[in-house]
Amino acid sequence: MPDQRIQFVKTGRACYISHLDLMRTFQRAFLRAGIHIRHTEGFNPHAYVSIPLPLSVGFSSQCEILEFGLPEGADMEAVPWRLTRVLPEGITVTKCYDAERPYKELCYVNYIITLEYDAGAPVGAENTIRALLGRESLVVSKKSKKAKSGQTQVDLIPLIQRVDYEGRRDSIVMDTILRAQNPGLNPALIVAAIREQCPEMAPDYVSYHRKQVLDRDLRPYE
Structure with missing residues (x-):
């Protein structure tokens, strides 16, 4: 297990930095900040961050986690x-x-999904979406590198722990708690199901906004 973690916020234009570019950004940031961290071994060592x-x-977040390793005795309070x-x-x-x-x-991950409508939320939209996500099963297709066809089927319902709704004049806000891993649920699949069904x-x-990461008891994970 890595020795340390940081939690960080990712908003605004930074939302469009890809995962790999974000990893490189943090590797350079540790170097520029003069913070010595553990490096990989081999002929071309580089700063280990995960x-x-x-x-x-395109997603924003207030609870991103990055893992790394500091040398013994380093000042963690100064890192942020x-x-x-x-x-x-x-x-x-x-x-x-x-x-x-x-x-x-x-x-689990707590995502805020905001559905916006230029002409105002359609009449009955909230109830229709509630009914859709209240089904016993809701199977959709998603991309898969492992499947020969490039697509695999996934049932969304077992991966949704909770959804709270707030209807507004021109939007519907969905406060969701979704499975994080093994398997995890990307909230974009929920929107894809709404568009299809x-x-x-x-x-x-x-x-999409990632608000909190949670353990099995729905308590904040740190």
Whole structure:
């Protein structure tokens, strides 16, 4: 297990930094901040950093986790501000702490999904979406590198722990708790199901925000 973790916020234009580019960004940030961290071994060593739950491009988050290793006796309290000052706009490190809990205990993710409608939310949209996600089974197709066809089937319902709804004049806000891993559920699949099953309720624009990562008891994971 890595020695330390940081939690960081990713918003604004930083949402469009891909996972691999984000890893490189943090490797450079540690170097620019003068923070010595563990490196990989071999002929071409590089700073070891790992983001255990990659965020999709375009999603915002206030609870991203990055794992790394500091030398013994390093000042963890100084890490957040030293990193933040050399990171791109939209990425803010909020805390640094020892990695005590194994990653397998990260079980759920709290996502806020906002469905926006240019002409106002359709009449009955909230109830229709409630009924859709209240089914006993809701099977959709998703891309899969392992399947020969490039597609695999997944039932969304067992992967949805909870959904709370807030209807507004021009939007529907869905406060969801979804499985994080083994298998995890990308909230974009929920929107894809709405577009496919209820096309008259399809939003004109969707935003996704990762609010919290949780353990099996729905307590904050750190």
